[in-house]
Amino acid sequence: MNKTLIKMRKLLFALSFVGMLMTQSLAYSSTILNLTLQETEQQEETVSDETLEEEAPVVEETVFEEEEEEMDAAEASFTQELKKRFIEGGPGFMGIVLICLILGLAIAIERIIYLNLATTNSQKLTTGVEEALSSGGVEAAKELCRNTKGPVASIFYQGLDRINEGVESAEKAVVAYGGVQMGQLEKNVSWISLFIALAPMLGFMGTVIGMIQAFDKIEAAGDMQPSLVAGGIKVALLTTVFGLIVAIILQVFYNYIIAKIDSIVNDMEDASINLIDILVAQKK
Numbered sequence: 001m002n003k004t005l006i007k008m009r010k011l012l013f014a015l016s017f018v019g020m021l022m023t024q025s026l027a028y029s030s031t032i033l034n035l036t037l038q039e040t041e042q043q044e045e046t047v048s049d050e051t052l053e054e055e056a057p058v059v060e061e062t063v064f065e066e067e068e069e070e071m072d073a074a075e076a077s078f079t080q081e082l083k084k085r086f087i088e089g090g091p092g093f094m095g096i097v098l099i100c101l102i103l104g105l106a107i108a109i110e111r112i113i114y115l116n117l118a119t120t121n122s123q124k125l126t127t128g129v130e131e132a133l134s135s136g137g138v139e140a141a142k143e144l145c146r147n148t149k150g151p152v153a154s155i156f157y158q159g160l161d162r163i164n165e166g167v168e169s170a171e172k173a174v175v176a177y178g179g180v181q182m183g184q185l186e187k188n189v190s191w192i193s194l195f196i197a198l199a200p201m202l203g204f205m206g207t208v209i210g211m212i213q214a215f216d217k218i219e220a221a222g223d224m225q226p227s228l229v230a231g232g233i234k235v236a237l238l239t240t241v242f243g244l245i246v247a248i249i250l251q252v253f254y255n256y257i258i259a260k261i262d263s264i265v266n267d268m269e270d271a272s273i274n275l276i277d278i279l280v281a282q283k284k
Contacts, residue, residue, distance in 0.1 A: 093206035093239045101246040104195035108253035115260045120150035122271040151181035152271045174272045185261045196250045203243020210236025
């Protein structure tokens with residue numbers, strides 16, 4: 001009996017020991033499994049982030065390319081629409097209005113370049129002429145004006161060239177040559193104003209002719225069909241719109257040119273007064 005109890009105790013002890021080992025093994029296995037799962041999740045997140053980073057530029061490039069294509073398509077459609085409307089308006093009056101636009105822009109650009117080149121620092125020139133008269137005399141001042149571009153320098157040169165005849169002669173020369181320079185500044189500007197007035201007139205004439213053609217078609221058909229009226233009216237309105245657009249564009253350039261001319265003329269007048277004062281002071 002005692003031997004049986006002893007064997008039972010040994011068996012229970014062995015079973016408990018095995019159970020402890022199994023429990024520890026399971027705990028250790030679960031810990032390793034959790035660590036493995038965490039590492040796997042971290043790797044997956046890293047891979048997904050890298051994938052997103054790689055895909056992001058591709059998506060941005062795709063969007064940018066699509067925007068460029070849309071802009072190109074919009075520009076192409078605008079150009080095509082402009083050509084279509086120009087052809088629908090009729091080559092006769094639309095062509096004449098287009099010639100007015102081209103000639104007006106050519107003259108306006110030429111005047112803008114000329115006026116910008118004619119703009120000088122008159123205050124600096126006046127100071128230089130005064131110093132040259134004090135140090136080198138009239139010839140030094142004339143040489144300075146000869147080497148300076150612009151209408152103010154030309155007026156100064158003419159006044160200095162007549163100084164030997166007296167201050168009154170120099171003043172008359174300045175006034176007379178100022179009028180010459182003003183005429184050169186305003187050269188061909190009247191053509192721009194002509195094209196500004198002519199372009200909408202041609203457009204209105206095209207409108208009237210288009211309406212006449214529409215009524216002629218109605219009379220020939222003997223019926224008031226909307227398609228006959230709409231076609232003629234559309235052509236008529238296109239010529240008017242194109243003429244008004246040309247006039248608006250040229251009017252902007254014309255106003256800029258007139259403002260520039262006024263600025264240069266005021267500068268010329270102010271500089272001429274200063275020159276006469278300097279000459280009077282030199283004579284004293």
